[in-house]
Amino acid sequence: MNGHPLLEARDVTVRFGGLTAVDGVSAAFAPGELAGIIGPNGAGKTTFFNALSGVVMPTSGELFAQGQRLTGAAPHRFAQQGVARTFQTPRVFAELSVSANINFGLQFAGRHRAASWLLKDETSILNLIGLVDQAALPAAAITPSQQRLLEIGMALATRPKLLLLDEVAAGLTESEVEAMAQLIRRLRDELDLTVIWIEHAVTTLLKHVERVIVLHQGKKIADGTPAEVVRNAEVIEAYLGDEMAEAA
Amino acid sequence: MKPTHRDLLVLFALAGWAAALPHYASEFVVSMALTCLMYATLSSSWGLFCGSTRYLSLATSAFFGIGAYTSALALEQMPWLAAIGLGAAIAAAVAVVMGAAVLHLRGTYFAVLTFGMTELIRHAITYWEKQVTGTVGRVLMVVPERDTIYLTLLGLAVLAVLTSIAVRRSRFGLAMAGIGADEQRAQTLGVNTRLVKIAGFALIAAFAGAVGAAMSVRWTYIDPHTVFNPFIGFQTVLIALIGGAATLWGPLIAAVVFSVLAETLRLQAPQIYMMSLGLLLILCVLYLPGGLASLRAQTLRQWGDDIRGGWRNLFSRKAKEAL
Numbered sequence A: 001m002n003g004h005p006l007l008e009a010r011d012v013t014v015r016f017g018g019l020t021a022v023d024g025v026s027a028a029f030a031p032g033e034l035a036g037i038i039g040p041n042g043a044g045k046t047t048f049f050n051a052l053s054g055v056v057m058p059t060s061g062e063l064f065a066q067g068q069r070l071t072g073a074a075p076h077r078f079a080q081q082g083v084a085r086t087f088q089t090p091r092v093f094a095e096l097s098v099s100a101n102i103n104f105g106l107q108f109a110g111r112h113r114a115a116s117w118l119l120k121d122e123t124s125i126l127n128l129i130g131l132v133d134q135a136a137l138p139a140a141a142i143t144p145s146q147q148r149l150l151e152i153g154m155a156l157a158t159r160p161k162l163l164l165l166d167e168v169a170a171g172l173t174e175s176e177v178e179a180m181a182q183l184i185r186r187l188r189d190e191l192d193l194t195v196i197w198i199e200h201a202v203t204t205l206l207k208h209v210e211r212v213i214v215l216h217q218g219k220k221i222a223d224g225t226p227a228e229v230v231r232n233a234e235v236i237e238a239y240l241g242d243e244m245a246e247a248a
Numbered sequence B: 001m002k003p004t005h006r007d008l009l010v011l012f013a014l015a016g017w018a019a020a021l022p023h024y025a026s027e028f029v030v031s032m033a034l035t036c037l038m039y040a041t042l043s044s045s046w047g048l049f050c051g052s053t054r055y056l057s058l059a060t061s062a063f064f065g066i067g068a069y070t071s072a073l074a075l076e077q078m079p080w081l082a083a084i085g086l087g088a089a090i091a092a093a094v095a096v097v098m099g100a101a102v103l104h105l106r107g108t109y110f111a112v113l114t115f116g117m118t119e120l121i122r123h124a125i126t127y128w129e130k131q132v133t134g135t136v137g138r139v140l141m142v143v144p145e146r147d148t149i150y151l152t153l154l155g156l157a158v159l160a161v162l163t164s165i166a167v168r169r170s171r172f173g174l175a176m177a178g179i180g181a182d183e184q185r186a187q188t189l190g191v192n193t194r195l196v197k198i199a200g201f202a203l204i205a206a207f208a209g210a211v212g213a214a215m216s217v218r219w220t221y222i223d224p225h226t227v228f229n230p231f232i233g234f235q236t237v238l239i240a241l242i243g244g245a246a247t248l249w250g251p252l253i254a255a256v257v258f259s260v261l262a263e264t265l266r267l268q269a270p271q272i273y274m275m276s277l278g279l280l281l282i283l284c285v286l287y288l289p290g291g292l293a294s295l296r297a298q299t300l301r302q303w304g305d306d307i308r309g310g311w312r313n314l315f316s317r318k319a320k321e322a323l
Helices: A045-052 A075-080 A098-107 A122-129 A144-156 A174-191 A202-208 A226-231 A233-240 A242-247 B003-024 B027-053 B060-074 B080-102 B107-133 B146-168 B171-188 B193-219 B230-243 B250-268 B270-287 B297-322
Strands: A007-016 A019-029 A034-038 A060-065 A083-085 A162-166 A194-198 A211-216 A219-224
Touching: A007 A045, A019 A045, A019 A060, A019 A211, A019 A219, A034 A045, A034 A174, A034 A202, A045 A083, A045 A162, A045 A194, A075 A083, A075 B171, A083 A144, A098 A122, A098 A144, A098 B171, A122 A144, A122 A174, A144 A162, A144 A174, A174 A194, A174 A202, A202 A226, A211 A226, A211 A233, A219 A226, A219 A233, A226 A233, B003 B027, B003 B146, B027 B060, B027 B146, B027 B171, B027 B193, B027 B230, B027 B250, B060 B080, B060 B107, B060 B193, B060 B230, B080 B107, B080 B146, B080 B193, B107 B230, B146 B171, B146 B193, B171 B193, B230 B250, B230 B270, B250 B270
Parallel strands: A034 A194, A034 A211, A083 A162, A162 A194
Antiparallel strands: A007 A019, A007 A060, A211 A219
């Protein structure tokens, strides 16, 4: 390690016309962190992710991956620097088979990157996400919750250092959510990945992450451990309500 | 047998047969075969980029015209194949500039802009001819034999299909397919989409330029109006779509159908020719979205059942009304 954070946003602002979706957010993520981002609808969570992965260019502010400036770079440069992401609505290649979907990342961003044996090839990634039996099916034919897993598999195929997960637990049953959380924890523990996880279901997220960033109307209003954040007066007023604070 | 081996075998069998054609066929058939080879090359290569990435380019006639003008000007100074290569190179260079300017646009905007740029190039060359050379149009003095032109076009068609086979198996082909399916997703998985699109666009422009360079000598007289004729671009798109732009053999099959139709109907009944082309396109878009190449015995049987079922419903309804 060269002492730089894995990914750093400095005062990132994203404006769409008159609307400020992300307003001067700064955050740095260290190797091996498991962090969550929460906030009410329209708080700018996904837009912040889009900025972190190069999909949206910040109106102002800077982005660095391991000290290297990536502000304004195309998304493939972020992928090459080890930043991978999933999308809120799974965006798998519907006509390709499940294993061809995994292969895509291996062929591009993951091609020349050193990989743990867990990400060695298509089969090992399919094993990791539990889709071995679906390998030959077209991605359009598997269930929505399997498509979410495939999204994660596609991102893992780029052999990333940092994984941005956008509402991967949305629409899953309770037991599926639990399995997803186990998978995410395993990715962090065994692959030493930094994971940043957006989730609308706050309780699920707070249970599993070690650090939470709270966004509200595009601004960062809190950043700390789950226990600290749920006691934060501003967060309670803006978002959580009193009952959450009592529950925690 | 692997599919690639089968494709190669079919290709070489067809090419062998086509190479023997000028020795026994009539002048009419050879002329038809030339049109066929021209459109087979244009639409196969068009489909390679536009079919997989779903960027609909109407600029084929621009690259064709650039190739035609290049060989018209260069043939007096250099050998035949060098002139063809130069035509391809200049067309590809123009495509790189054009692509850098418009390939960030999608859908209709991209299609309309490529068409607009084609018109711009055509008018610019007309203007230049009027101002600088004082004449619009050129008579070609140095013209190779018919068989040379024929074999060159055959070679280009074979090269286009070979390129298509090779690219489909490569990372470059995978990247283009990813762009066609979901461009942003492909980017986040590490594809340098800008580079891939410009390279693909330049590749198909090179083919159009080479075909233009080889065809110009067939006409012995060229002017911007003939070689930059937007109709060349439209027909390329039509043929590729009718045949199945994303498939390997579709554009080739459709090019054969099209040239037979063109040569047999155009002289006797030009309206019927255009109408049958339009009808074929409508039928393909409605009932065969994958193009002629996706046609299988299964599809025909399905249609048969649908039609029979439709009649049966119609009759049973009539019978009920009669009661």
